[in-house]
Amino acid sequence: MEAIVIEKLLSKPSEMTVTKIPIPTPGPGQVLVRIKAVGSNFFDILLIQGKYQHKPPLPFIPGSEFSGEVISAHSSVKKFKVGDRVFGSVPDGAYAEYACANENMIFKIPSRLSFDEAAGIYVTYPTSYAALVLRASLKSSETVLVLAAAGGVGFAAVQIAKALGAKVIAAVGSESKFDICTRLGGADHVINYTDKDWTQQVLKLTNGRGADVIYDPVGLIETSLKCIAWNGRALVVGFAGGNIEKIASNRILLKNVSVVGIHWGAYLRNEAEAIPKVWEGIFELIETDKLTPLIYQPTFTGLENAYKALDTIASRKSYGKVVVKPSKTHKL
Ligand SMILES: NC(=O)c1ccc[n+]([C@@H]2O[C@H](COP(=O)([O-])OP(=O)(O)OC[C@H]3O[C@@H](n4cnc5c(N)ncnc54)[C@H](OP(=O)(O)O)[C@@H]3O)[C@@H](O)[C@H]2O)c1
Known part of the structure; x- marks a missing residue:
C-alpha cells in the first residue's frame, strides 16, 4: 500500500514523500480499515517539523483522524464487523491507504454523515x-x-x-x-x-x-x-x-x-471517565441535525497531494476541515 512515511523531520509539508509499505495486520482488539478520508489538522504541520508537544519516534506516518471502512477484524474484536463505516484515530497515522485501528479509538459513522464529513470529527x-x-x-x-x-x-x-x-x-x-x-x-x-x-x-x-x-x-x-x-x-x-x-x-x-x-x-491518560460523556453529547447533536461538519472545497485526492491540504491550512485560506482521500483505486 501507499503511505506517507516521515523518515526525518521536515521543514515544510511539500517535502513529504509517498512510500510503498506492506498492509499492516490487525492485532488483538484491532480492525484493518481502508481509509477513505483523512481530516487534516494544523498540528500535523507541527508534527512533521518536530515542533508539536507530542513527538512520535521516527519513522512515523502522520495524520491523526480518519474515516474508512472495516475490511477485516481480529477474532477478539466484538464491536465492529467487516463493512462497517467508521471514524476515529489510528496509532500509526492515517496518511495511508490502510491502517490498523484499536476498537476503542473508533466509532461507527452516524448514517447521515458522508466519509468526508466524518473524517474530521474525532479530534x-x-x-x-x-x-x-x-x-x-x-x-x-x-x-x-x-x-x-x-x-x-x-x-x-x-x-x-x-x-x-x-x-x-x-x-x-x-x-x-x-x-x-x-x-x-x-x-x-x-x-x-x-x-x-x-x-x-x-x-x-x-x-x-x-x-x-x-x-x-x-x-x-x-x-x-x-x-x-x-x-x-x-x-x-x-x-x-x-x-x-x-x-x-x-x-x-x-x-x-x-x-x-x-x-x-x-484525557485518555488522565481522565478517561470523562470521554463517554463528551461523545454522548456530540452524537446527540449530530443525530438531531445540530452539528454537520463543514468540509473545505476542494478535497485533495492521492497522498501525493496531501501536502496541498497542509499548505492550505498554513496559508489561512482553509475553513472547516481540509480532507485528503488517500487512494484513487483501493485495490487490496
Ligand atoms: N487543545 C487541544 O486539545 C487541541 C486539539 C486540536 C487542535 N488544537 C490546536 O488548535 C489550533 C487550531 O487548530 P485547527 O486544526 O483548528 O487549525 P485550522 O483549521 O488551521 O485553523 C486555525 C486558524 O487559526 C487562524 N490563524 C491565526 N494566525 C494564524 C497563523 N499565523 N497561521 C495559521 N493560522 C492562523 C486562521 O484563521 P483566521 O484566518 O480566521 O485568523 C486559521 O484558519 C492549533 O494550534 C492546534 O494545535 C488544540
Whole structure:
C-alpha cells in the first residue's frame, strides 16, 4: 500500500514523500480499515517539523483522524464487523491507504454523515465540546467569543455553542470567512480580529459586559481579556498564531477571570471517565441535525497531494476541515 512515511523531520509539508509499505495486520482488539478520508489538522504541520508537544519516534506516518471502512477484524474484536463505516484515530497515522485501528479509538459513522464529513470529527469536535462544556461550563444564557471561528476547532466551537443555546460572536482573520460563520455556522455576529479595535467591537456587541467565554485556538488570551465579562472563562486551546503568550496576571484578577486549558488528547491518560460523556453529547447533536461538519472545497485526492491540504491550512485560506482521500483505486 501507499503511505506517507516521515523518515526525518521536515521543514515544510511539500517535502513529504509517498512510500510503498506492506498492509499492516490487525492485532488483538484491532480492525484493518481502508481509509477513505483523512481530516487534516494544523498540528500535523507541527508534527512533521518536530515542533508539536507530542513527538512520535521516527519513522512515523502522520495524520491523526480518519474515516474508512472495516475490511477485516481480529477474532477478539466484538464491536465492529467487516463493512462497517467508521471514524476515529489510528496509532500509526492515517496518511495511508490502510491502517490498523484499536476498537476503542473508533466509532461507527452516524448514517447521515458522508466519509468526508466524518473524517474530521474525532479530534476537532470533542476538543471544542470538552472545552465549552467540561472546562468552561457554558450556559445557554451566555455569550461566547470564538477566535479563528472558521477554522477546524473554531467552527466546531461555533456550532456546538449555538447548539447549546448560547450567543456566539465569531472572530476571523478575513472578511471572506464572515459568511461561513454566520450562514453555515449560525454565529450571531462576526468580526475581523485583525481590526485594531476588535475588542471594542466585542464590548459594543455585548453592551459593554464582554464575552462570558472566550475560545482561543490562536494565542490571543492577553488581548481577549480586554473584552471578557466578570467571572469570564478564557479557554487556552492552541497557538495557531505561532506565539505562546505570557499573560499579565493582574488582568486575570481584575474581572474574576478563569484562564482554563484544554488538552483533549491527554484525557485518555488522565481522565478517561470523562470521554463517554463528551461523545454522548456530540452524537446527540449530530443525530438531531445540530452539528454537520463543514468540509473545505476542494478535497485533495492521492497522498501525493496531501501536502496541498497542509499548505492550505498554513496559508489561512482553509475553513472547516481540509480532507485528503488517500487512494484513487483501493485495490487490496
Ligand atoms: N487543545 C487541544 O486539545 C487541541 C486539539 C486540536 C487542535 N488544537 C490546536 O488548535 C489550533 C487550531 O487548530 P485547527 O486544526 O483548528 O487549525 P485550522 O483549521 O488551521 O485553523 C486555525 C486558524 O487559526 C487562524 N490563524 C491565526 N494566525 C494564524 C497563523 N499565523 N497561521 C495559521 N493560522 C492562523 C486562521 O484563521 P483566521 O484566518 O480566521 O485568523 C486559521 O484558519 C492549533 O494550534 C492546534 O494545535 C488544540
